Amino acid sequence: MRALRRNRLAVGGACLLGLVLGCAAFAPLVAPQDPNLLRPEIRLQPPSARHWFGTDGFGRDMYSRVIYGSRVSLLVGALVALFTTAAGMFFGMLAGYVRVWDGIIMRVMDALLAIPPVLLAIAIVASLGPRISNVVVSLTIAYTPQLARVLRSQVLVLREATFTEAAKAEGANEWLIAYRHVLPNALSPVIVQGSFTFAYAVLTEAALSFLGVGAPPYVPSWGNELNDGRPFMVQAPWITVFPGLAIMTCVLGLNLFGDGLRDVLDPRLRRD
């Protein structure tokens, strides 16, 4: 933890993330208006003292919409990171420990890895319907294989490690060794990968919403806001500029934090 605090990347990333997290947590306090309040009489107004980020094609306050958008992105990103880590740990352990399952699980993971995540998510959401929960499900399916792979390779190495053998020699139960010795030691790269998955999920959710197959149209998500602003791009560029900057801030924070985390947790491991 202290090493993390001394890492400049991690601190910078944490600051950006904190900003986004603060917006999400205190959205009703930070945002001056209801993000869905329609006021056609003030549509397409440029940024001003009253409307910091201007208004969109329906006269909605863009500043409020961008603030509320952080909730959708962080919710989707966090849930996907959490679920992929849990699923990746489960399948990675199973594949690393049970020979019979290894072949089956890894073939399925290989197949899922061969499908571009955006395409996979679009296909699943198209069938299940555009809802935030479905976006989370589809992105979890899309990003679990990477985590399962990382964990499996760790498990395969750690199973043969000296401390595992020592525990075995002492007569410890095989399952106890798996959970008390192997899993905790295999976690570092998984946590690092999880933080990057968070970033990918935020980007992909925005892309899906932008394409109309993500969050439902009435939800103020950054992707939806970009999609709404597209027809007015030339006359009212502020509608597309600010949600984009918000996505960038959030993802940059996650990437920097992930880089810092990687440097601290596992100096040998590089994403590259």
Place this chain on the structure above:
Amino acid sequence: MLAFVVRRLAALVPVLFVVAVFVFSLIHITPGDPAAYMLGPSASPAEVEHLRGVLGLNLPLYQQFVIWLGHALRGDLGQSIFMGIPVSVSIAQRLEPTFLLTLLAVIFMVAIGIPAGTLAATRRNTLADQAVMALAVLGLSVPSFWLGLNLILLVGVKLRWLPVAGYVPLAQGGVWAAVRTLLMPAVSLGFINAALIARITRSSMLDVLGLDFVRTARAKGLPRAAVIWRHALANAILPVLTAVGNTFTVLLGGLVVTEQVFAIPGVGQLVINAVLRRDYPVIQGAVLYVVTLYIVINIGLDVLYAAADPRIKYS
């Protein structure tokens, strides 16, 4: 070498089978009756029943799968419900812009990423290095479609250097006209990957630059540029090539979004239109096609490495 290629192709079979199962199930995870879902609420029961018959939805699930897979293996991906033409034809019609766009994006990411990464590695911890790495982490954080929108606004609308959207087919306007329409899409699609390639090139170069043969080359008086570009980069390129292969998933997925932003009539746009119209045969066919393409590209690259580097023996 032949044995290696055959082995790689054989390893494909289970992967493609799982992909086929996934693509096949797409139609069946829809809420309620797939035929009614595809036709929408305005369809009459007779129309729904007809589509059920056409798609074979009244057969047991495993029979449906066997029939569908049999057709797919022979290149028959079914008929588009809305366009009334075979799915394979509609994909073929849209291949040209997609292929050209992918090619340009790969050229862009390699042409920017490798020199930038090399520069950063050779000037380690200088301002140039930090600038390249800062740009790279920024590049990894920009949504490609947002970059595309801004490029349209700046280069297309304000500066009027390039057309803002659309595509001019090769047969209609020649190579330059086609490339001109795809320059901005290629940059916005390739940018995130250029950042990735720059990072990988840098770390791979840093590993190689510390090796003895580089010092030897320098010691015998070779010019600095020759040492870096000929000796060091040649030895650092392999992980970079692997990364280029891996970026194809990002690239092929990004196509869907980029083609939508720039209104390019390619395979990605076909997918989105099919999704919005619930044209399942097209969704299934296009996903299957893209995945097969991705796998073939990666096997091709594997064979290239094996040919390029005699140390690699896949056994």
